[in-house]
Amino acid sequence: MSVLEVSHIYKKYGHGADVLQDVSFTMEKKQCLGLVGESGCGKSTLARCLLHIEPIDQGSILFENTPLHNKSQRSLRPYRRHIQAVLQNPSAALNPKLKIIDSLLDPYRQFGGQAKLNHFHYTSARNFASQLLEAVELPASLAERYPHELSGGQKQRVTIARAISIEPAILILDEPTSSLDVLSQASVLRLLNGLREQLGTSYLFISHDLSGVYAMSQRIMVMQGGKIVDHFEKEELLASDRHPYTQELIAMFE
Ligand SMILES: Nc1ncnc2c1ncn2[C@@H]1O[C@H](COP(=O)(O)OP(=O)(O)OP(=O)(O)O)[C@@H](O)[C@H]1O
Known part of the structure; x- marks a missing residue:
């Protein structure tokens, strides 16, 4: 189909x-x-x-x-x-002033928390961020860090987690x-x-x-x-x- x-x-x-x-x-x-x-x-x-x-x-x-x-x-x-996207440069895609948890939650918040999800479940910001980080095989503790405290590969995983958060x-x-x-x-x-x-x-x-x-x-x-x-x-x-x-x-x- x-x-x-x-x-x-x-x-x-x-x-x-x-x-x-x-x-x-x-x-x-x-x-x-x-x-x-x-x-x-x-x-x-x-x-x-x-x-x-x-x-x-x-x-x-x-x-x-x-x-x-x-x-x-x-x-x-x-x-x-x-229709969501993951682009070439994860450093440019993440706001350096936002903690990872806030970047991760940005799309869900943009859609007013109205996105109907099948795979992830929103109970709290912290729990949702943990589910997303787990999906991309990153530890939940990264949620409290800033982008400059992550490696390039970790940052790209975060942008992937953010893109899939609203299950496009x-x-x-x-x-x-x-x-x-x-x-x-x-x-x-x-x-x-x-x-x-x-x-x-x-x-x-x-x-x-x-x-x-x-x-x-x-x-x-x-x-x-x-x-x-x-x-x-x-x-x-x-x-x-x-x-x-x-x-x-x-x-x-x-
Ligand atoms: N905003 C723009 N204004 C004018 N021309 C543009 C603009 N964006 C891209 N182009 C031109 O359009 C053509 C295609 O560019 P595009 O970025 O889509 O190619 P690409 O295949 O993605 O290249 P790359 O693999 O290098 O990213 C190029 O000639 C480029 O210079």
Whole structure:
């Protein structure tokens, strides 16, 4: 069953050239869809359009069959909960002046404590923060610390905990491990995989690195110059009819 349907979207900044050109895909429930492509091809722009940080110029975005592309910011509010993101740099994502507990609770509070939860249970701020920290395999004692008192890997786990706190249907992961060392990268990817299975969230996993995308995704899209030039099931990666650009990426991977 599809959770997000993106059809023929176009996006440009100001009077520049199209950064996204005729991008279409669907995201299936509980699956991870990978998006790979070189720097500057438009991956983060696509993420920002899906998060409604940037408007699209043409096309449509349907969340569980409801069109989101033509909604006002006010009428988008209930849907924002369902599409959350984890971005590249956890230090920039966490407010340095807030204790971890307050960063963790921010989305739940933004939705007025009204988010109906299935996996987590809100009884008190402290207890909720402990459940979230436990989900990302961090000790509850970190709740009282400030971001500068955590390692990069711990900070990224906190941003993941915060993103899943309101149990979104979709999590956009834009290069979530690129600022981490190799060991932390592997453990964060393992954690994300486990959480997808536990929570039933759909992921859009964005990276310039095909090996990471391959490890995480059931389906893979390849972007070049703002277009999706290839789109296939993971098992079809080595099929002979792959796009020449995909073949270039595979050659780098081998
Ligand atoms: N706010 C903006 N205003 C104008 N141009 C922009 C803006 N954001 C991105 N661009 C341009 O759009 C194109 C796509 O950028 P985008 O950040 O989406 O690529 P990307 O594939 O995510 O790259 P990277 O992997 O390096 O993050 C680039 O040419 C970039 O310079």
